[in-house]
Amino acid sequence: MSAKVITITREFGSGGRTIGMVLAHRLGYDFYDHNLVEKLAEESGFAQEFIETHGEDASSANSFIFRFNNSGCDTVDRLYIAQRKLIRELAEKGNCVIVGRCADYILRERTDTLNVFIWAKEEYKQNRVTSYYGETEEAIEKRLINKDKKRIAFYQYYTGRKWAQAYNYQLCLESSRLGIERCVDIIEEAARKFDETGKIEVTD
């Protein structure tokens, strides 16, 4: 039996999105990352731009200034709730890979879901981000920190979990040492032979 859903929680520049995409292709699964934004915009009525800005960024939601001064705060929470609803529906349909957006936490009760965390060393993430998105005026070190800081804040704010905790995933992989392809191989291997009943027993 295979895992019906694979969630990938990843650091910015770690290649987690690429890993998810190749994996989905190999397994013949749907892939949800950026296209989740479009789907969500269709179903929820949120503007695509708003989702892109706040869909994985809680820096506004957990800022006191924002929370109390800006009426958009409740909207960020409502966006999270809409995302959660959509992610649950997609998981119910099954056969998909979902990247980011606290999907691991949202689907934590499902036994058919394989949760994966991808991280990488700073140098690797810097190289990837520069080669994919090009140079900007902002220094690469700062870009990485800013992006990851927001993502981590979003994750911790809505899940109450700590970032990069092995206990939240069946698999954690360092893409900078294992390489993108090896990561895909490993997740595929685990996904194809995943006990979706969630049964726990002594196997040896």
Added chain:
Amino acid sequence: MSAKVITITREFGSGGRTIGMVLAHRLGYDFYDHNLVEKLAEESGFAQEFIETHGEDASSANSFIFRFNNSGCDTVDRLYIAQRKLIRELAEKGNCVIVGRCADYILRERTDTLNVFIWAKEEYKQNRVTSYYGETEEAIEKRLINKDKKRIAFYQYYTGRKWAQAYNYQLCLESSRLGIERCVDIIEEAARKFDETGKIEVTD
């Protein structure tokens, strides 16, 4: 190229030791776990019993009462230093799997070392420990907590690292969901194709 050394940091009852043993057998590598105690006793002059008690238990070393009242404290530190020396020598020889004893941290500068963390759900660990070591008067929940608490204290005391942090390992695996055999397969796959130069580059 293969990883020359594989370190396995594991929770009590997670099956990490079994995983390491089967893996070493498959790769034709030496396996160091309990036999490290004998080797260390030979080379360092420490009594086997003392190593068994203090080799992965810092509850004495990081207790203030013990530290200031009991002259054995320095001995525990010296035991750690002797273990560290031995682990470095074994890694230098290569082709081995080392379980526990902060080997991941001790060998952190080596690029030919694959560091793995194995954890499992409580129910799974309880079942394994009871089936392997039998029932005792002490409740199984308490046995697990006591053993893991000491191991984690030892690890955190001597490495300054947090337990179960994905960043300290190339691979973290939940044995209770993936199963012992799948864990061995995954580590073997990663170990056999490990870039031992430690070179980090954008690979796709």
